[in-house]
Amino acid sequence: MTTQADRPARHRPAPWIRTRLGAARTGALLTVLLALTTALLAAALPRALDRGADEALRDLLHRNGLGATSLIATATANGGPAQAAELDRIAGLLAGKVTDPYRPGPGGPVYGARAVRNRDLGNRELARPDGAAPKLDLMSLHDLAGHARLVDGRWPERATPADPDPGAGGPDGGEGGEIRVQVVLAKAAADTLGARTGTVLEAGLTRDRTALRAEVVGLYEPVDPDGPYWYAFPCAVRACLTQTDGKPPQLYWLTTAVGDTALSGELFAWGDSAPPEDFWRLPIDTGTLRADRLTEAERAVSSLLAGPQATGLATAAGHPELRITSQLPGLLRQSRDRQAAVAPLTVVGPAGVAGVAAVVLCLAAALAADRRTAELRLLRARGASLTGVLGRLLGEGAVTVLPAATAGTLLALWALPTPRWTAAVTAAALVAGTALLALPIRAAALLGRPRRKLPARRLVFELAVLAAAVAAVVAIRRRGVAPSGEGVDLLLVAAPLLCALAGAVLLGRLLPALTGALARRAARRPGAVGFIGLARAARGSDGRSGSPVLPTVALLLAVVTAGFGATVVDSVDGGRLRAARLAVGADAAVYADAPGTPLPEGFAEAAGRLPGVRLGTEVWTELDASVATSDSSLITGVAVVAVDPGAYARLAEQAGYGRPDADRLATTADPAAPLPALVSADLAARLDDRPQNLRLSTYGTVMLVMTGGIERTPALPGVTTRTVVVPRAALAPRLSGKVRPNRWLAVGDVDAARLRELLGAGAAATGAPAGTGGTATGGAGASAGAGTGAGTAALGPEAAGRGFQVRTAAPMAAELGHNPLQRSATRLFWAAVVAAAAFALLAVLLTLVRAAPERAALLARLRTMGLRPRQGLALLLTEALPQAVFAAAFGGLVAATAVPLLGPAVDLTVMVGAPVHTGLRSAGLPVLLQALGLAAVAAVAVLAEAAVSGRRQITTELRAGDNR
Template sequence: MSALRRVTGMGIAGSLALALLTGGCVLAATAGPREAQATGLLGVQQMMNGLPQVEKTIVVATNYVSVNSALQGVSQQVSLTPANLDDVTAQLHRDFGAGPLPLAPQTADWTAMTSGPRGVISSLPALQGIPAQVEVTYPYPVTDHIRLVAGSMPDTSPASGIQVVVTAQTASAWGLRPGSRVAVIAPLQTTISGNGPPSPSFKLNLDVTGIVEPTDPDSSFWKADPLLAAPNLYVSQSKLWEGAFIADPGEIATMQEIFGLAGLSIRWEFPVATAGLRAQAPALYSEMKQFTLQTPQLTGLLAPMSNALSTSSALLGPLATLVAVSNGVNVLLWMVYVGLAVAGVVMMLLAARMVAARRSAEMAVRRARGASLAHLFWRGSFGAAVAGVPAAALAWTLAVLLVPGPGPTGWVAWWPGIATLAVAVLGPGVAAAWQHRLPRRRRSVGRERARWRRRWATRVIFEVTACAAAIGGIIVLRRQGGGGDLYTSAAPLLVAVPAVIVVLRLYQPLLRGLARASARRRGVIGFLGLTRAAQATATLALPAITLVLTLTMAAFTIMVRDAVVRGEIAASWQETGADVALTYSPGFGAGPAAVRAFAAVPGVQHAATAVELPLDLTGGERVTAIAVDPASYAALVASTEGYSPVSPALLTQVPGQAAVPVLASPAAAAILGRQGSVPIAAQQGLPALRVRVSGELQSTPALPGGGTFLVLPLSAIGGVGAPVNVMLLTGPSIDVSRLHAVQATMPGADDLTITTRSQVLQELTGAPLQHGTFLIFTLAIVCALALALAVMLLELALSTADRELTMAKLATMGLDERQRVRLSVLEAFPAIAASAVAAVACAIALPRLVAPAINLSAFTQSQTSVPLRPDFASFLLPLAGLLVVTVIALAYEIRSRRGRVAATLRA
């Protein structure tokens, strides 16, 4: 213990307190960026896992004509070999896999040459006279993707055509088997194996030698061309069968000779290894965009065909969406990072003052013995480093253990922790050197007044400059529409700067006025407490700034978190329209028995049915007619959130009027007009109607996606017997499993879709970016409140010596223990009250100043704006807690020094 005191000058308790404070600030500064990195990586992985395999590829495409022109010119035909394809595949795989996007092993890459569709001229009875067309595909390599189930793989190429295999689905639909021959229309310039001039016949035989099935039906090999796995019956004004055959692996030359100049497309597919992703969405998107904008470069004999290649990928769209979402989240995270880092740095400045105050006597003795300011600086910094550096290293290790995985790179990852540690280590040395610098010579009264004026002017200039910088940062943030740098990302703290300056300017005059007013009253507690609080402006500035910063950060983070929660709840209502939405496929609906069964499910409080039909108006416009029971529908809408209320009276037909009252969306009301009635011709099995607009609805839960709609009473179409195709249920605890059980017993269960709001909300809240960001928000709130508590304790510790001497004097003058506690509390209360006033002002101003630059649609996945609202409980409750802690700490301090009054006075 004595050795530790000689090194640090603070003993075990002081060293441990400084280590805990330094470690906590460094942990908050390092764990936040790591959690954001892990959250972004998890978002990329979840996005990749949700995509089909066919979209997780890089595609390089070209055509035979372009390759032929690039290699040897249009007058001489060339032929690609399997070795050529392997060479191109290897070069492209090497180039594409060199960046942050990992590729699957090269054995997963494949190439395909595909002809254009050729008309089938053979008579296939299974097609029942429906015309057909087929494309011939040469995939390479093919053995890992197919499994032979009947017949044999082709071995030799016939002189009159191409040997092929087909899938079991194609064979079943077209009536094919091993040995079948399908004749198709051949290209005009067809040669077979280079034997002679173009064939005079326009018929090409495709000999089926085997039936195969996919080894992995979900792989990109089979999904890139859906016709390869199964034929498709295209139905429009007429019917047409579309299919694909797989050519013999040895017929690459024949494919080029027959189809080369007739539209033979060539493509290379490179699957992505999603399990090895370790990059963020912006890096992946930048690399993918670079791939698509640049032409792949080849070397060797095939180098001339580079300009004929084009690169594309279905990953570009999802990555662009994820980058946009990540950018919206990063704006908020940057604000949290910068706020915590600045608050931590200011906190360590306050701790440096405390360390310098505790070592003041030691440094004074060293200074009296001839020590230089550099020596005092070294002693103070070395003592802080002994306590702070191990704590910082432990905090960094703890951050790595709590948030495993690759951390962020670059200065963004290191500067918050390094800055916090630097202030923790160097701050006590600077404070000690400044405190024990040589005193200035005594000056005359006039020179002292001039010096005071210069100090006053310097303070005014500093405060005006700080306010101007804060206002400028907020203006830049609003114009940019988001943060991204240290200056604009500190917007929540910039809002606090003018508030702190104003409070500090008004603090001392206001307390002096209160002290003068209390001097006229009996009792000494009020006067002494207010007078001492008014004289503590110098020691109040830094704690007040730190307390306001921490409370502002806590309030801002809680405001954003609450806004996200409200936005997600609103988005879930906007997507489903009710707690449970039951929708039928077109042409299907629920009968009265099914409606009663669903409404009787436990937990259902309100149920409403609707008949949705598209109607064509006289002018050619189309609207969605929603027929409802006015009473039950109005009750259900009243139990939802975010939808326009419905008055049943507006849907009640007035006796004597033939027009049916309807509630229309703004677009429908503009079409129909607000005056008179509008006829609607008979259609969709409905009779001719005459409607009049009795009111407007901005939205309706029966059509949550919005659109042009009319809500009319069900009685207007009651005699038609149209089936109920939409049913809405609300209730806080609907038994969803019972709903599915009822669905299973109903006819047409496969045509009924049940959507629950809880599931939609869970998908929003369970998204990786959402989950990780909320963890960071929680960390920021806890750290901010912990810093606020530490500020109060340090402020009390800074004034301990002065307060102890004052209380000892007051005790000798007759003040009892309870009066001394009241005096100490009254002395500390104005600082908390001033910080509360500044924090309240910041909380009121934050939504108005910062909200336009924050886009929360990244969380809600909706374009509906989510307003920020001040949450006064978010900082009033912590302030009340700080006041309680202050009272307990002061009472404990005074009682623990009971009986030491004489010793204090002698000291």
């Protein structure tokens, strides 16, 4: 009988996936790292965009203040004893209407009633800055005791009319009598006015001759004077210094008194029989608003302002005239338009990274499949089906790729918290699917039925890519970018990538010819190292194998993405500086607070010697001149600018105003000849070539003749009409030397603090303050002289006691870039540049690692023939660098070409923060820097790989021989 020990042993097949991954641990680890990194970046991109949009939305709302982000309801007060309860009921109705996607904010609602007009106070002991009587508003506020601290006296009680004389009328309609209302004042306001607890404020008489008096029964201090409760009542926190509308205006104090919540008839009397107004202010919690729900939020708010909800609320409140207003819909619309305008420029960089990452994933799969071709074909020869082989490869990928992609996605969700996760998970899933299917698809192509190579297929593919790139460029040039509000313009996003692919196609055709030409040239030179390396480079770039071309495509995509994005950033920075210069007039402008006040003597010379000043010039301006025309009409409100023609023309050109023709301001030696003048277009239409009378307010009258035109002048940045520019040297003698410069303009890297210090030094020399208006308040003359190269004696006594404005373009340009949406787009671009460069570098390294055994065998053979180690390194560099250098150079050329092709359709207004001309500015330096940087990175990678692995592999080959 056969025992179990005598039976042949049954061998169970080894588990395929575990055995295969254990045999290639390094490759599996690299696959995990690549999948994790790519999924992390793919999931992080939508999260970063969402966070940037939310931050920009909240910054916009915060900068506009609580008043703009609140719902404000008003209605005519019904009055009566139930007034307070009615206000409470309507406040609850209003808060109940504010629901998802927005909700009420902290500190609200704030509501009450107020008189529609303020009243003069007749108390002579109260403060009167210019002799004008102070004014007092009267209102009631809900929950005043919860937001203010009583520091003296008590809270007010319900007011009652005082008993009138027996024969006199009362407050209900007859003449005489008195209405006294108990109020509380802010302690700061009472201290300013000179009032105290117990003071009776005389508010005059009503139309029926009833005396109005407000008795101050207490003083309070706001708990949070800058909080939502007091935001709309600044004059209830402190006294406000205001001026009358008369001429000359007079200053007076205005404050608000708060009475009992049951005020009704008193408010009616305070408004001179005008019905008081009930009000409710409901702050909105801006922290809950989300950029992806702007349209929904705008629709909800608009319906509450003028829609079905508004009608229903007015009916439920019992106030048909209830009116709700808010600036919130306009702000939401503005934020939505900004996002739509920035979105295409924001996505261009990440789209380039996605292209480079896809190339790297395909390259990794191609190299892995090429390395395992013999193994897979052996399996097929032993009877394995194609489906079974591909299934096992898919299982290998599922074990390595899916956990890594999941970990990368979870890490992105944790590191960048935001309520939206669908787009992040979808992007990571696309990455995981690409990484998972790339190897089986490549293996299927290798193991499938062999087909004859048809060069026509490659040609058709290349022609299709070129046609798509040309069509994208033509479409963008013809129709421009998608209008604001339509989301991301996919054509603008795809156009740079299509141009890069077209460049890769052309480079793929040119690279073998270029490297072959270099190899033939090297063959005629002594030494074989250069020829061998270039010949191998030419053979490896012939396009017959897919993998040698993919690193070139990755590098070219990275260079085009970086170059095009760098051009956008450079154009945005330049646009902000130009916009700031147009607003200031130059890089720096100095002028007095009081119009027409001359600059200190010697200031222009001292300021011109400051470090960074390239060009400075003085001008004289007169804003209230008039011109008598030939038809005897008088044009008033003419602005006159007297300049030094040469310096003015150079400064205007450098400041972005265009170069005026200085020769047209040339004067003759005849002092009686009319002044040549450049005039604005509106004046040119009313003047002719004959001399005209120019009347300069109190300075006198001169004759001028129109010799040319101007659009605008840097001396008066905000003025575009009724402007005349004349030569200052010829104008001064005609006005008996009364023309003294009152403005100074400069271009260059001008430090505003040094200018203020220089102005303050002149005041310090005379012992007087330098004034206000943005200038320094003084400074030691010695220190100013040492710091600026000009002594304090350079400024005369005219600086004493006068304030001067100092404006520079640099801070204004920085303020234009304050928008978080702009900062987020810029940060995202630079992150895209780094990521694209990293993926391109990875593509180069993968190619080098794949070809390392073959290179090691070659070097081993050459070492036996006398090749020195240094020559071996030169051979490796000669073989690997041409591909990277040509890819970087050609990518830079494609990026530089894409800017004039696609740039005219790009609107940078939102990115700049001010209206600018549409189009990108061509700049070679940003593109050159990106191309050189990526070329240098590729060269360092090649050098490092050769230095680290070359010597070890060559030694192995020499010891073991070539066993392949």
